[in-house]
Amino acid sequence: WSEMAGKRGALIVLEGVDRAGKTTQCSKLVQALQQSGRPAEMMRFPDRTTTIGQLIGAYLENKSDLEDHTVHLLFSANRWEMVPLMKKKLEQGITLVVDRYAFSGVAFTSAKPGFRLDWCMQPDVGLPKPDLVMFLQLNPAEAALRGQFGQERYETSVFQRTVQQRFEQLMKDQTVNWQVIDAAQNIENVHKDITAHSLNAINKAQNLPLGELWS
Ligand code: ADP
Ligand code: 2DT
Ligand code: MG
Numbered sequence: 001w002s003e004m005a006g007k008r009g010a011l012i013v014l015e016g017v018d019r020a021g022k023t024t025q026c027s028k029l030v031q032a033l034q035q036s037g038r039p040a041e042m043m044r045f046p047d048r049t050t051t052i053g054q055l056i057g058a059y060l061e062n063k064s065d066l067e068d069h070t071v072h073l074l075f076s077a078n079r080w081e082m083v084p085l086m087k088k089k090l091e092q093g094i095t096l097v098v099d100r101y102a103f104s105g106v107a108f109t110s111a112k113p114g115f116r117l118d119w120c121m122q123p124d125v126g127l128p129k130p131d132l133v134m135f136l137q138l139n140p141a142e143a144a145l146r147g148q149f150g151q152e153r154y155e156t157s158v159f160q161r162t163v164q165q166r167f168e169q170l171m172k173d174q175t176v177n178w179q180v181i182d183a184a185q186n187i188e189n190v191h192k193d194i195t196a197h198s199l200n201a202i203n204k205a206q207n208l209p210l211g212e213l214w215s
Contacts (some may be wrong), residue, residue, distance in 0.1 A: 006093055007093055007206040007207075008090050008091055008093060008205060008206065008210065009039065009040070009089065009090045009092070009093050009094040009095035009096060009202070009205070010090075010095045010096075010131040010132065010198070010201050010202040010204075010205035010206075011086070011090060011095075011096050011098065011128055011129070011130045011131050011132075011205075011210070012029070012095060012096065012097050012098065012130065012131065012132045012134070012198055012201060012202075013098045013100075013101045013103070013130040013132070013133045013134070014026055014029075014097070014098070014099055014100070014133075014134050014136060014194075015100060015101065015103045015104060015107075015133060015134070015135050015136070015167065016135055016136030016137065016138065016167075016183060017136075017138060017140075017143065017160050017163060017164055017167075018143065018149065018150075018154075018155060018160055019138070019143045019146045019147065020136035020137070020138040020143065020183045021136055021138070021183050021187070021190060022099050022100065022136055023044075023099055024187060025136065025187075025190055025191060025194055026042050026044070026097050026098070026099045027042060028187070028191045028194075029097050029191070029194055029195060029198060030042045030097050032191070032195055033095060033097075033198070033202075038095060038202065039092075039093055039094045039095065040094065040095040040096075040097060041089060041094055041095075041096055041097070042096075042097050042098075042099065043082070043086070043096055043097070043098045043099070044098065044099035044100060045075070045078060045079055045082075045098065045099070045100045045101055045104070045105075046060075046075060046078050046100075047078055047082060050078065050081060052074055052077050052078045052081060053078050055074055056071070056074055056075060056078060059071055059074075059153065060152045060153050060154075061151075061152060061153075062151075062152070062153055068109065068112055068115070071109075072105065072109040072115075072120065072123070073123055075105045075109075076102070076105060076123035076124050077123075079101065079102060079105070079124065079127055080127070083127065083128060086128055087128065087210070090128070090210060095198075095202055097198075098130070101127075101130065101133070102121075102124035102127055102213060102214075103133065103167065103170050105120065105123075105124060106120040106121050106124070106166065106170060107163045107166035107167045107170060108154060108163055108166075110166045111159060111162035111163045111165075111166050117166070117169060117170075121214055124213060124214065125212075125213065125214045125215045126212045126213065126214075126215050127212070127213045128210055128211075128212070128213065129176075129210065129211030129212055129213040130176070130177070130213070131177060131201045131202075131204065131205040131208075132177050132179065132197060132198065132200075132201035133176055133177060133178050133179070134178075134179045134180075134181050134194055134197060135167060135171060135178060135179070135180050135181065136181050136183035136190070137180050137181060137182060137183055137184075138183040138184055139184070140157060140160065140161065142183075142184045143160075173214075175214070176213075177201070179197050181193050181194060181197075
């Protein structure tokens with residue numbers, strides 16, 4: 001990384017099961033970083049605004065059916081289509097705070113019968129590698145206190161339990177900087193933990209090249 005190019009931003013991902021607080025904490029983190037003078041922007045996957053994202057959105061809302069392999073590849077394509085923009089922003093020194101990434105992609109598809117973890121990982125090999133992935137850990141009983149499941153596909157307790165198991169398998173991968181966050185704490189305390197890990201990752205990433213995921 002050359003001095004001339006300046007300091008890059010960090011790629012920070014939040015993962016976790018339904019209602020763990022990902023979306024809440026992504027917004028709070030971006031706001032806190034911006035207020036402390038660090039350029040930061042939020043992104044989310046799936047990004048339902050693109051052409052591919054609209055196909056995914058209709059699928060999740062049960063307005064369309066797609067074959068399971070096909071929709072898996074669409075979720076991956078929805079990340080790849082954002083890669084040029086992500087790299088540009090990171091190079092400009094903007095930290096990206098991302099609500100779900102390839103780990104959700106693998107955890108959700110591999111929770112379906114007949115899908116191997118390695119097959120699910122393959123399309124996302126080589127994506128920009130997060131400098132930090134925080135897993136918001138929340139057990140199903142605590143999640144239930146935060147309200148009922150929504151109406152979208154995958155929002156059932158049986159499926160979410162399998163998704164949690166797949167995330168646990170993915171977290172054994174030492175090539176990824178996983179941090180488990182206790183998401184059962186109140187919003188402010190979760191935010192404090194997330195901010196501390198993020199500032200650390202931002203400082204370290206400044207002097208390191210962006211990596212490639214799973215390659
Ligand atoms: P996710 O994006 O992981 O599905 P959300 O951020 O949408 O989760 O949060 C789900 C619900 O739980 C929202 O109503 C939110 O206000 C609430 N919530 C988020 N974090 C907490 C927390 N730490 N304690 C209690 N309720 C929370
Ligand atoms: P939210 O928009 O509420 O986070 O729900 N998903 C997500 C996949 O199946 N594959 C993926 O690659 C990604 C990023 C998780 C989105 C739903 O889409 C699932 C829940
Ligand atoms: Mg959310």
